[in-house]
Amino acid sequence: xxxxxxxxxxxxxxxxxxxxxxxxxxxxxxxxxxxxxxxxxxxxxxxxxxxxxxxxxxxxxxxxxxxxxxxxxxxxxxxxxxxxxxxxxxxxxxxxxxxxxxxxxxxxxxxxxxxxxxxxxxxxxxxxxxxxxxxxxxxxxxxxxxxxxxxxxxxxxxxxxxxxxxxxxxxxxxxxxxxxxxxxxxxxxxxxxxxxxxxxxxxxxxxxxxxxxxxxxxxxxxxxxxxxxxxxxxxxxxxxxxxxxxxxxxxxxxxxxxxxxxxxxxxxxxxxxxxxxxxxxxxxx
Amino acid sequence: xxxxxxxxxxxxxxxxxxxxxxxxxxxxxxxxxxxxxxxxxxxxxxxxxxxxxxxxxxxxxxxxxxxxxxxxxxxxxxxxxxxxxxxxxxxxxxxxxxxxxxxxxxxxxxxxxxxxxxxxxxxxxxxxxxxxxxxxxxxxxxxxxxxxxxxxxxxxxxxxxxxxxxxxxxxxxxxxxxxxxxxxxxxxxxxxxxxxxxxxxxxxxxxxxxxxxxxxxxxxxxxxxxxxxxxxxxxxxxxxxxxxxxxxxxxxxxxxxxxxxxxxxxxxxxxxxxxxxxxxxxxxxxxxxxxxxxxxxxxxxxxxxxxxxxxxxxxxxxxxxxxxxxxxxxxxxxx
Numbered sequence: 001x002x003x004x005x006x007x008x009x010x011x012x013x014x015x016x017x018x019x020x021x022x023x024x025x026x027x028x029x030x031x032x033x034x035x036x037x038x039x040x041x042x043x044x045x046x047x048x049x050x051x052x053x054x055x056x057x058x059x060x061x062x063x064x065x066x067x068x069x070x071x072x073x074x075x076x077x078x079x080x081x082x083x084x085x086x087x088x089x090x091x092x093x094x095x096x097x098x099x100x101x102x103x104x105x106x107x108x109x110x111x112x113x114x115x116x117x118x119x120x121x122x123x124x125x126x127x128x129x130x131x132x133x134x135x136x137x138x139x140x141x142x143x144x145x146x147x148x149x150x151x152x153x154x155x156x157x158x159x160x161x162x163x164x165x166x167x168x169x170x171x172x173x174x175x176x177x178x179x180x181x182x183x184x185x186x187x188x189x190x191x192x193x194x195x196x197x198x199x200x201x202x203x204x205x206x207x208x209x210x211x212x213x214x215x216x217x218x219x220x221x222x223x224x225x226x227x228x229x230x231x232x233x234x235x236x237x238x239x240x241x242x243x244x245x246x247x248x249x250x251x252x253x254x255x256x257x258x259x260x261x262x263x264x265x266x267x268x269x270x271x272x273x274x275x276x277x278x279x280x281x282x283x284x285x
Numbered sequence: 286x287x288x289x290x291x292x293x294x295x296x297x298x299x300x301x302x303x304x305x306x307x308x309x310x311x312x313x314x315x316x317x318x319x320x321x322x323x324x325x326x327x328x329x330x331x332x333x334x335x336x337x338x339x340x341x342x343x344x345x346x347x348x349x350x351x352x353x354x355x356x357x358x359x360x361x362x363x364x365x366x367x368x369x370x371x372x373x374x375x376x377x378x379x380x381x382x383x384x385x386x387x388x389x390x391x392x393x394x395x396x397x398x399x400x401x402x403x404x405x406x407x408x409x410x411x412x413x414x415x416x417x418x419x420x421x422x423x424x425x426x427x428x429x430x431x432x433x434x435x436x437x438x439x440x441x442x443x444x445x446x447x448x449x450x451x452x453x454x455x456x457x458x459x460x461x462x463x464x465x466x467x468x469x470x471x472x473x474x475x476x477x478x479x480x481x482x483x484x485x486x487x488x489x490x491x492x493x494x495x496x497x498x499x500x501x502x503x504x505x506x507x508x509x510x511x512x513x514x515x516x517x518x519x520x521x522x523x524x525x526x527x528x529x530x531x532x533x534x535x536x537x538x539x540x541x542x543x544x545x546x547x548x549x550x551x552x553x554x555x556x557x558x559x560x561x562x563x564x565x566x567x568x569x570x571x572x573x574x575x576x577x578x579x580x581x582x583x584x585x586x587x588x589x590x591x592x593x594x595x596x597x598x599x600x601x602x603x604x605x606x607x608x609x610x611x612x613x614x615x616x617x618x619x620x
Contacts, residue, residue, distance in 0.1 A: 019516035023398075023407065026399025030486055034483065036438075037426070037430065088330075092327045095327050096324075096328050116338070116604045117337070119537060119540050119541055119544075120544065121543070121545070122544070124597045124600075127589075127593045128341045128344050128345065131347075131590075154333070158331070183320045183324070211427070212427020243429060247436075247551065254437075258433070261433055269426075
């Protein structure tokens with residue numbers, strides 16, 4: 001049978017080789033493009049990494065030197081408050097969706113809406129929080145910024161909590177019920193405890209996600225050139241400072257922007273890696 | 286030896302028909318109260334998301350109403366952006382948004398497909414996990430990083446090695462020449478398309494890879510058993526099976542590209558003009574908002590809210606379609 005050398009077979013093999021070569025080329029191209037971003041970020045950012053980055057505040061336009069201290073502190077406070085708010089809300093909402101609202105129409109619709117909010121444009125969320133928390137009060141504030149970030153983080157926490165709780169075997173819950181535990185104890189002390197590692201992974205991923213968000217903070221926390229821990233007033237934060245500095249003509253500002261970008265990326269990457277390692281270890285155990 | 290009659294059958298039977306003791310009733314009542322509180326508390330929190338969605342739509346619409354009242358439906362295709370005379374139209378911003386997102390999809394989807402095929406078919410097994418993790422980590426990098434990369438690194442290279450050659454080679458051609466006119470300064474709609482493509486590439490690749498991986502092995506192995514080449518298996522077996530998931534993933538990427546602010550604002554050129562070529566500067570809805578919100582007042586302020594409302598509607602529709610498609614995939618999977 002002349003199969004190996006028939007023209008049809010040869011053509012099929014050529015197509016196969018071309019297709020697989022193209023896909024490997026796409027992989028290489030994609031990896032080169034993406035890793036070049038990281039390489040550029042690290043090389044430019046490391047040049048800006050000095051102790052003054054953490055000890056000095058953002059410089060005025062035209063003045064030399066400066067650091068990002070107020071922006072770092074501001075970001076930590078805003079993100080911290082957002083995490084504090086979104087953790088209980090997100091986890092309890094996820095508990096409701098998985099333990100109580102299994103098949104009801106409301107629960108289905110809530111899941112649908114949560115998925116939409118997960119990928120909704122963050123600048124629109126910033127507009128919304130401006131309308132309800134800045135225009136009404138009369139000034140920009142760190143609280144409004146935290147509110148906007150919570151609106152982004154809560155759907156993430158909700159979804160991961162619900163998915164992790166679904167993985168808990170029903171027999172575990174039934175054993176707890178059989179022992180006479182009330183429903184709330186089964187949900188929290190049995191199911192949630194069993195899904196603990198997954199829920200914490202979800203929290204870490206949510207923190208990573210909101211650490212890098214710029215657009216929602218543009219209209220809510222605005223920016224502050226000076227050091228301030230007053231969350232009722234505009235607060236400096238890393239993403240907005242980077243945005244302002246990067247598009248400016250001043251060299252030291254651009255340098256600081258790269259340093260800030262490196263800090264944010266490192267935070268995000270470390271949180272993501274932590275989440276993976278944590279989850280994988282617990283799953284293995 | 287004394288046998289204490291603690292389990293006297295008569296006594297047990299008598300106890301069973303007695304009323305439960307007062308303390309047991311108390312415990313049961315307390316537990317029922319706790320359960321009800323817990324139920325309502327968690328239900329309240331889960332409804333907050335719905336309330337937030339309604340709130341977003343309502344507050345955006347209310348703040349956008351003066352603009353809609355003045356221009357009506359005409360606002361959608363009115364090509365004008367005159368702040369001083371308060372004449373606004375959404376067409377420029379919508380055009381910029383759709384063009385940059387569309388270009389990003391055209392650039393990113395084939396690459397993402399190639400990456401997913403490589404990861405699921407040809408990659409050596411020991412390399413799959415690290416590369417897959419690398420792709421997923423890159424999907425987590427914040428968008429402002431992509432914007433800075435675009436402005437400082439990509440734009441100069443793109444201007445020298447892509448824009449100038451493209452313009453000199455294809456600029457004179459009759460049908461497509463107009464696409465490559467304009468200043469070759471490294472910014473513009475196509476530049477924004479490239480940066481957005483970088484941003485959504487890891488995301489779409491990860492979704493495609495996940496979807497390819499859940500193809501039942503028996504389908505692929507039957508195809509191999511019939512003598513198909515790897516490429517034929519991918520094209521004729523895996524892709525049709527995962528078609529809805531792939532399209533859902535692409536639409537998710539489109540949704541993110543449409544709403545992206547930072548990656549676009551740095552390189553799109555920020556000019557409130559209708560783009561006349563791939564190289565001309567333009568603006569997207571999100572970058573208009575980012576640039577002009579700080580000092581907007583009066584009708585300008587309302588118009589920005591109108592743009593935000595339109596953006597939310599567009600992304601809502603795209604994401605709803607994506608969700609509908611992936612739900613069909615999950616139903617077919619049996620989960």
